[in-house]
Amino acid sequence: MMKSRPALILALVCLPVFVGALDLTIISAVLPAVIADLNIPLQTGLDDAAWAVNGYLLAYAVSMTFMGRVSDVWGRRRVYLICLAIFFAGSWWVAASGGAPAQLAYQVARLLVGGRPDRSLMALYALIFGRVVQAFGAGAMVPVSMALVADLYPPQRRALPLGIVGAVDTAGWVLGHLYGGIAVQFFAWPFLFWINLPVVALMFGLTAWALRGLPSMQSDGRVDWIGAGLISLTLVGLNLGLGAGADAAASASPPPYAAPALLIAAICFVLFLWAERRATNPLLSLRVFAERNVSAASGMNLLIGFCLMVGLVSVPLFINVAGGADSGQSALVSGYLLSAFTVPMALAAVPGGWLTGKLGYRWTAASGVLIALIGFILMSRWQSEMAGQAVAVFVGGGTPEAVNGILQMIAGLLLGGVGLGLTVAPIGAAVINGVSESQRGMASALVIILRLIGMSVSISALTAYGLRRSTEISRQLLEGVALTDFARLAEAALQAATRVTAEMALIAAAVCAVALVPALILRRRDAGVR
Numbered sequence: 001m002m003k004s005r006p007a008l009i010l011a012l013v014c015l016p017v018f019v020g021a022l023d024l025t026i027i028s029a030v031l032p033a034v035i036a037d038l039n040i041p042l043q044t045g046l047d048d049a050a051w052a053v054n055g056y057l058l059a060y061a062v063s064m065t066f067m068g069r070v071s072d073v074w075g076r077r078r079v080y081l082i083c084l085a086i087f088f089a090g091s092w093w094v095a096a097s098g099g100a101p102a103q104l105a106y107q108v109a110r111l112l113v114g115g116r117p118d119r120s121l122m123a124l125y126a127l128i129f130g131r132v133v134q135a136f137g138a139g140a141m142v143p144v145s146m147a148l149v150a151d152l153y154p155p156q157r158r159a160l161p162l163g164i165v166g167a168v169d170t171a172g173w174v175l176g177h178l179y180g181g182i183a184v185q186f187f188a189w190p191f192l193f194w195i196n197l198p199v200v201a202l203m204f205g206l207t208a209w210a211l212r213g214l215p216s217m218q219s220d221g222r223v224d225w226i227g228a229g230l231i232s233l234t235l236v237g238l239n240l241g242l243g244a245g246a247d248a249a250a251s252a253s254p255p256p257y258a259a260p261a262l263l264i265a266a267i268c269f270v271l272f273l274w275a276e277r278r279a280t281n282p283l284l285s286l287r288v289f290a291e292r293n294v295s296a297a298s299g300m301n302l303l304i305g306f307c308l309m310v311g312l313v314s315v316p317l318f319i320n321v322a323g324g325a326d327s328g329q330s331a332l333v334s335g336y337l338l339s340a341f342t343v344p345m346a347l348a349a350v351p352g353g354w355l356t357g358k359l360g361y362r363w364t365a366a367s368g369v370l371i372a373l374i375g376f377i378l379m380s381r382w383q384s385e386m387a388g389q390a391v392a393v394f395v396g397g398g399t400p401e402a403v404n405g406i407l408q409m410i411a412g413l414l415l416g417g418v419g420l421g422l423t424v425a426p427i428g429a430a431v432i433n434g435v436s437e438s439q440r441g442m443a444s445a446l447v448i449i450l451r452l453i454g455m456s457v458s459i460s461a462l463t464a465y466g467l468r469r470s471t472e473i474s475r476q477l478l479e480g481v482a483l484t485d486f487a488r489l490a491e492a493a494l495q496a497a498t499r500v501t502a503e504m505a506l507i508a509a510a511v512c513a514v515a516l517v518p519a520l521i522l523r524r525r526d527a528g529v530r
Contacts, residue, residue, distance in 0.1 A: 020138025021172025090134030163353025237265030305454020348421025372419025
């Protein structure tokens with residue numbers, strides 16, 4: 001029965017993955033409306049409101065670490081339907097957060113701390129809680145979906161459907177901000193979460209029907225909850241510590257929790273490795289890294305995550321500082337330009353899967369990295385006037401010279417996005433095909449987590465590096481210049497932004513060059529079918 005409808009099952013599991021990824025970034029577009037609607041005081045509530053974004057990211061990553069393995073033990077169908085139910089509950093809670101959930105939060109706060117808590121902040125905390133619940137279901141769906149694909153398709157045919165899952169996931173978080181920004185112009189922000197309910201309910205029924213009779217891929221053994229807890233604490237500490245490090249680059253000193261968070265992450269990671277070596281049924285069998293394709297693809301994925309964040313950070317930095325436009329126009333132009341990077345990346349994941357079936361892991365992955373390397377080199381050649389030209393073209397029309405400038409920018413972004421997108425399928429297929437049937441869920445989670453870690457390290461490092469370098473460059477350019485010489489000050493900021501963007505692109509190109517090494521280490525095909 002399973003083999004008669006793999007394409008149908010693939011389509012059904014991809015839609016919830018898309019919706020979950022969409023909600024990953026949708027909140028950034030509607031957060032101003034949320035703050036206004038809940039009457040959250042900007043002076044005290046803005047930092048708390050940011051947790052509607054950060055909480056989702058953390059829960060999204062944490063659930064991936066062990067829910068893939070849970071599906072190995074409990075079965076794909078059961079766990080996938082549980083994930084859908086969790087996402088449904090979280091979406092309802094967020095949509096209704098100004099009502100019953102806020103009242104419940106208010107009563108709990110009164111019981112715990114006494115007094116009269118701020119009702120607006122209680123509504124915000126209810127929303128954040130709902131976002132965390134949402135994210136737990138959404139994040140878990142991704143590795144479980146990838147493991148389902150591995151169950152449905154034989155090893156030699158897995159790369160293309162894995163590329164489709166990767167493309168759908170990428171497209172979701174790419175389009176989330178745009179979708180939210182447009183929809184909030186016509187609907188109240190809760191509608192964007194209410195609409196999830198009928199979609200998820202329909203998908204629950206259809207998926208339960210489509211997966212009926214699915215042969216059980218359950219493995220013997222139990223879920224390693226100790227390992228799950230340790231790796232979850234590691235990820236939370238790492239993300240909090242690295243995020244604090246990025247904030248510290250813009251201030252005089254890091255937040256007080258930065259060092260303890262990183263220390264806790266390091267301790268928990270060491271304990272995790274120790275526990276996994278001794279566990280009867282480990283969450284992550286460290287022996288899988290003895291397989292060449294698994295270790296090479298894992299290392300490559302860390303580097304790809306780093307490069308991905310360079311592309312996402314460079315464009316807003318360049319346009320906001322060097323474009324000479326107001327914040328609204330800069331955000332609009334940055335969004336247009338970023339689509340030249342992110343949309344091709346999502347689309348390229350599908351042909352990347354097809355090429356993997358034809359050429360194998362090694363040459364598809366290496367070709368993608370090489371194309372991305374060329375794209376980042378082109379990005380390093382952006383000139384200071386190109387930011388203003390981009391603003392002119394997208395906002396006011398622009399001259400032929402401006403159009404030529406923006407085409408040069410798009411060329412680098414396009415190649416960078418296509419190159420990174422081509423690596424999605426070969427990396428995922430190499431890892432999943434390199435483990436036993438009983439570990440596919442764990443392997444699917446490993447693919448995504450490593451990329452997220454690479455992105456987290458990248459954003460912290462780039463923020464610190466960019467702010468430090470821009471300060472150094474500005475100091476050099478402004479030596480002996482009066483603080484009242486505003487023209488020279490503006491020119492220095494422009495030159496600093498241009499040089500920092502170029503240097504970050506060159507760093508990404510260098511990382512791509514390093515990623516060629518594990519790409520070429522990959523076997524062209526699997527050593528054996530698992």
